[in-house]
Amino acid sequence: MRPILSLHLRAICFFANNRSPVWLSPLRSFCYGGQGSDKENSTNKSEGSKLFPQNEATDRGRDEDVDDNDDKLDSEQIPVETLLGFPSEAEKADGFEEFSSTYRNRCQVKSEAQKLFEILQQDGPGYNAQQVLDEMKPKLSNALVREVLFRILISINDVNKSRCAKMASKFFAWSADQSNYSHNTSIYNLTMKIFAESESLTAMGWLLEEMLEKGLPVTARTFNILISSCLESGMARKVIERFMMARTFNYRPFKHSFNAILHSLLNLNQYRLIEWVYQQMLQRGHTPDVLTYNIVLRAKYLLGKLDQFHRLLDEMGRNGLAPDLHTYNLLLHVLGKGDKPLAALNLLNYMRDVGCVPSVLHFTNLIDGLSRAGNLEACKYFYGEMMKMGCEPDVVCYTVMITSYVLAGKFEDARELFDQMLVKGHLPNVYTYNTIIKGLCCMGRFQEACDMLKQMGSRGCVPNFSVYCNLVWRLRHAGKVAEATDVVNYMVEKGQYLHLVSRFKFYNR
Numbered sequence: 001m002r003p004i005l006s007l008h009l010r011a012i013c014f015f016a017n018n019r020s021p022v023w024l025s026p027l028r029s030f031c032y033g034g035q036g037s038d039k040e041n042s043t044n045k046s047e048g049s050k051l052f053p054q055n056e057a058t059d060r061g062r063d064e065d066v067d068d069n070d071d072k073l074d075s076e077q078i079p080v081e082t083l084l085g086f087p088s089e090a091e092k093a094d095g096f097e098e099f100s101s102t103y104r105n106r107c108q109v110k111s112e113a114q115k116l117f118e119i120l121q122q123d124g125p126g127y128n129a130q131q132v133l134d135e136m137k138p139k140l141s142n143a144l145v146r147e148v149l150f151r152i153l154i155s156i157n158d159v160n161k162s163r164c165a166k167m168a169s170k171f172f173a174w175s176a177d178q179s180n181y182s183h184n185t186s187i188y189n190l191t192m193k194i195f196a197e198s199e200s201l202t203a204m205g206w207l208l209e210e211m212l213e214k215g216l217p218v219t220a221r222t223f224n225i226l227i228s229s230c231l232e233s234g235m236a237r238k239v240i241e242r243f244m245m246a247r248t249f250n251y252r253p254f255k256h257s258f259n260a261i262l263h264s265l266l267n268l269n270q271y272r273l274i275e276w277v278y279q280q281m282l283q284r285g286h287t288p289d290v291l292t293y294n295i296v297l298r299a300k301y302l303l304g305k306l307d308q309f310h311r312l313l314d315e316m317g318r319n320g321l322a323p324d325l326h327t328y329n330l331l332l333h334v335l336g337k338g339d340k341p342l343a344a345l346n347l348l349n350y351m352r353d354v355g356c357v358p359s360v361l362h363f364t365n366l367i368d369g370l371s372r373a374g375n376l377e378a379c380k381y382f383y384g385e386m387m388k389m390g391c392e393p394d395v396v397c398y399t400v401m402i403t404s405y406v407l408a409g410k411f412e413d414a415r416e417l418f419d420q421m422l423v424k425g426h427l428p429n430v431y432t433y434n435t436i437i438k439g440l441c442c443m444g445r446f447q448e449a450c451d452m453l454k455q456m457g458s459r460g461c462v463p464n465f466s467v468y469c470n471l472v473w474r475l476r477h478a479g480k481v482a483e484a485t486d487v488v489n490y491m492v493e494k495g496q497y498l499h500l501v502s503r504f505k506f507y508n509r
Helices: 028-033 046-053 067-077 079-084 090-094 109-121 129-136 142-156 161-176 185-197 203-213 222-231 238-244 258-268 271-283 290-302 306-318 325-337 341-352 358-370 377-387 395-407 411-423 428-443 446-458 465-477 481-493 498-503
Strands: 013-016 019-024
Touching: 013 046, 028 271, 067 465, 109 142, 129 411, 142 161, 142 185, 142 377, 161 185, 185 203, 203 222, 222 238, 222 258, 238 271, 258 290, 258 358, 271 290, 290 306, 290 395, 306 358, 325 341, 325 358, 341 358, 341 377, 358 377, 377 395, 377 411, 395 411, 395 428, 411 428, 428 446, 428 465, 446 465, 446 481, 481 498
Parallel strands: none
Antiparallel strands: 013 019
């Protein structure tokens, strides 16, 4: 890749103490191209037109059968954490992490938990579960209490919500009164999750207040559970303010509570709340860091507020903050999706000039954006440049490039890359398979698509519900109702997503 930046672009970075790059001028000069064309940014138009021919039709080669499931799946190919570099799953720090397989694997604890759960289920007229538990005198631990609560959580359905909430409440209160035992944050979070699933907002509120009174650390997991339940009720801002003021809010591994809150809101797709929290942060005298800007930039972009996106880049520069590798990830994706390959090339060269060597992650984000813009030629170009730099594609990069071929109607090229991926030892993920299945269906090769679904399991990749929906929808769209029914039968036989079978309206067991 030849550096093509002009001197005035190179001059926007200087070195503090001759070592650390300090960003002075905004990178909007690269991404402002979203408002104009690459031709305006190019110093060599003829060369640029050869490398990146403008599409006669942006959507050329895209099939018209893309449904909501495909859009959802495509948008999830590159997680937010990958784009912005968040500490992944902050809630794991509180021990909640799927209720810890370490505990679940202890047969004695599981056996004891099952006994207690069965006693709780019998509670009612003529049977006092709490009295029975008192007589049993079980030796309580956080592991045992967690297992009992977990059983209550997974038993919740539309019919028994109220009963499960009462069961959890009674067991939580009873266990708290036992000697030599006290609830930790993880137990509070799990109980709160039960109340959330049971739509018991009031109970969630008193649990939070009790945690704060006892000085227990309130974690990002606590926030996620609460805010998810309060969004529809219009209480979200009040809950957020409570967390802002909570002295026991354990916001690690984030720098401060505002970043933890912003991160959670981004995972919940609450972009307007992110804007509000950011303003609250500034009003309270807190200084944003690079992660803060990365989150807010992402929110502004997804809200379509490009002018504010650019102004935020300016503000970041004025505050003396240099973009990190994750800021570049986002910028490259924005340029790609805006079909600005020459501006992206400039940015990649600029990155190298300031010591931020582009990685497979950066190329993947760029190719993903260009793919969404329908520019297959640019996708192929940057994929080739990445290989020349010695960056070996990973499973996400392969999947993005395979998707580019499928969307452009080049299925044989997609299949060739899929086979190459297997030869090089990369196991396809669920998104890779979903894209190949979609491509096979578009080619009318429905039997191969069904075979590919079954092949997933043999390679240790469990289909998600979107894969089933994608295949079933395309089979039905092609008039192959019997084959679609067979796919649903296969899902049921595997015991997968039984609670979602009713979504297939045509299906009768």
